[in-house]
Amino acid sequence: MTAMFELRNLTAAVPGEAGPVRLVEDVSLHVHAGETLAIVGESGSGKTVTFTSALGLLPKPGRVIAGQALLGAEDLLQLSPQELRRRRGARIGMVFQDPLTGLNPVFRIGDQITEVLRAHLPISRAEARERAITLLARVQIPDPARRVDDYPHQFSGGMRQRVLIAMAIALGPRVLIADEPTTALDVTVQAQVLDLLTDLRQADGMAMVLITHDLGVVARQADRVAVMYAGRVVETGTVEEVFRAPRHPYTISLFRSIPDLESPAGAKLAPISGAPPDPARRPAGCAFAPRCFAMREDAGCLRKRPSLTADHHSVACHRAELLEAAS
Amino acid sequence: MTALLEVEALHKNFGGGSSLFGANRAVVRAVDCVSFTLAAGETLGLVGETGSGKSTLGRLVLRLIEPSSGRVRFEGRDVISASAGALRAMRPRMQMVFQDPYGSLDPRMTAGQIIAEPMTTQGMSRHEARERVAALLTLVGLRATMAGRYPHEFSGGQRQRIGIARAIALDPPLVVLDEPVSALDVSVQAQILNLLAEIQARSSISYLFIAHDLAVVRHVSDRVAVMYLGRIVEIAPRDALYRTPRHPYTVSLLSAVPHADPVRERSRERIRPIGEIGSAAALPSGCRFHPRCPRARIIAGRGGDTIAAAGTRLPAACVTVGPVLTPAGGGQHLIACHFPEEN
Numbered sequence: 134m135t136a137m138f139e140l141r142n143l144t145a146a147v148p149g150e151a152g153p154v155r156l157v158e159d160v161s162l163h164v165h166a167g168e169t170l171a172i173v174g175e176s177g178s179g180k181t182v183t184f185t186s187a188l189g190l191l192p193k194p195g196r197v198i199a200g201q202a203l204l205g206a207e208d209l210l211q212l213s214p215q216e217l218r219r220r221r222g223a224r225i226g227m228v229f230q231d232p233l234t235g236l237n238p239v240f241r242i243g244d245q246i247t248e249v250l251r252a253h254l255p256i257s258r259a260e261a262r263e264r265a266i267t268l269l270a271r272v273q274i275p276d277p278a279r280r281v282d283d284y285p286h287q288f289s290g291g292m293r294q295r296v297l298i299a300m301a302i303a304l305g306p307r308v309l310i311a312d313e314p315t316t317a318l319d320v321t322v323q324a325q326v327l328d329l330l331t332d333l334r335q336a337d338g339m340a341m342v343l344i345t346h347d348l349g350v351v352a353r354q355a356d357r358v359a360v361m362y363a364g365r366v367v368e369t370g371t372v373e374e375v376f377r378a379p380r381h382p383y384t385i386s387l388f389r390s391i392p393d394l395e396s397p398a399g400a401k402l403a404p405i406s407g408a409p410p411d412p413a414r415r416p417a418g419c420a421f422a423p424r425c426f427a428m429r430e431d432a433g434c435l436r437k438r439p440s441l442t443a444d445h446h447s448v449a450c451h452r453a454e455l456l457e458a459a460s
Numbered sequence: 461m462t463a464l465l466e467v468e469a470l471h472k473n474f475g476g477g478s479s480l481f482g483a484n485r486a487v488v489r490a491v492d493c494v495s496f497t498l499a500a501g502e503t504l505g506l507v508g509e510t511g512s513g514k515s516t517l518g519r520l521v522l523r524l525i526e527p528s529s530g531r532v533r534f535e536g537r538d539v540i541s542a543s544a545g546a547l548r549a550m551r552p553r554m555q556m557v558f559q560d561p562y563g564s565l566d567p568r569m570t571a572g573q574i575i576a577e578p579m580t581t582q583g584m585s586r587h588e589a590r591e592r593v594a595a596l597l598t599l600v601g602l603r604a605t606m607a608g609r610y611p612h613e614f615s616g617g618q619r620q621r622i623g624i625a626r627a628i629a630l631d632p633p634l635v636v637l638d639e640p641v642s643a644l645d646v647s648v649q650a651q652i653l654n655l656l657a658e659i660q661a662r663s664s665i666s667y668l669f670i671a672h673d674l675a676v677v678r679h680v681s682d683r684v685a686v687m688y689l690g691r692i693v694e695i696a697p698r699d700a701l702y703r704t705p706r707h708p709y710t711v712s713l714l715s716a717v718p719h720a721d722p723v724r725e726r727s728r729e730r731i732r733p734i735g736e737i738g739s740a741a742a743l744p745s746g747c748r749f750h751p752r753c754p755r756a757r758i759i760a761g762r763g764g765d766t767i768a769a770a771g772t773r774l775p776a777a778c779v780t781v782g783p784v785l786t787p788a789g790g791g792q793h794l795i796a797c798h799f800p801e802e803n
Contacts, residue, residue: 348720404649
């Protein structure tokens, strides 16, 4: 099966005082039709930059310096800005975290959806409005024929996020990239929005990329997961594989640091000491080495970057095999 | 055991009156008749969704904003009617840590000045304050040499440590923490939660810990109060609340939290509240949760005294009478629901 959307060795950088600073490095990922790939990582791990780079949305002076972003057989990074703009929206939909800033406060909800439709399709204003109402119904906005004329401030946070999802799927994209789509929402509303995304993915067979820092959301929603740290993918596999037996020390530490509703209450958490490195000052060896419980100088941790193993549940760690033998 | 903090029938309304152009503005009942106590050395977790009034309640307790009515007693003294001078004398004993480690520290002051400020305000000598700052920085896991740095030179987690050092500088018996870890990455969040636990183990400080993250609140709390549209709907010792939640809102809240376990997560049955939290400017009649309540719908389906509401038929009591907090299931477990025994 070929991937619907695939990144190959994507590297993006901004100019720095001592040459380019690589925000993301050598990122390879793929997602199939009907599948959800979760991208997990903390702030600054490069999970958002990876996809803004792939879609030509990385703010200047950032730029992609190597790699491919394949939508089917087509490399998005080889397209002209106009062609790329047509692909975005039409074939790749995007939903971002903040439902407040994603909508223009001075235009009616319906007008914002019809604008998206009419930018890509040769349809009349009346047709576009009909479609907008249908889309609002699809994302379960109650009374869509009336609410289509409301302004964003008349909608709650959860409803605004539904409107942004409606805009993202308006043109029937093959890939939906959702960046922290529920982080700004309350937990009961989050559950509703996640259910909606699942329904849409299943109905349309979209490939979905879900960028999140919430391991609970990943467990609930994703088929496969890629863990990012300091601009690189450090572990990838199916959700079952990664959650049952995480292989990278960073992933292992991440699981140990979160309080869980099921674990004994009040137990001491095991935080990861220190903080992720500044992209301009990443260490020469493994970027996680300074914070790693398994770091060993004689294993090469401080000297060279570990690369991802070629197996299905893959990991980028010099010590992974020894860790597994020990556990 | 006498309580360190006693809150009784606390109310806070915002708005009302008329706007610039003469239109009547709705009264927002942000906190509506809230009562609870907090013992010395205890942590009370306060959870609720956006708009539940939990942050307003935290500020009212410290009288950072003035309540519309109600009583707050701290160490046996009345906080609400205290004169400006009396309140100033109480301030060092009740402190606050804010959510935003970026916005809550003055960018023009060094970390040392920020931490020393409450001490010098209370008349401590500069020399003494400087020594205390060094000790506090070490206590919160920073280095004493960092006192000369400005907030922008610190990471988010380090800034939150500075906020905590400042709050505990005068050994207050009470600290109100408003979402102290929600702006932090999970690995750093764990560092701060452990730090708060260490401080409490050492000094028998009391925390009022306000957060929306149910797993975090469970981790830190002895007792937990759940707020919905300005009211406490359930309050109980931690394990009682998490093991046997009794209010339908608490049940759906806990049911909505995703666990980091794919197998269990996918086989789990969920109890869904309908729609979203309403507005405190247009409160539902009776029980405020009735428009979203799954339990009310089940009970109405069995017959009995029902009336039309929220597009369906609901038990008359839910729509007309506001339930009060009453003991359910024994001990200190209180819930505000007309049907406490249903589950």
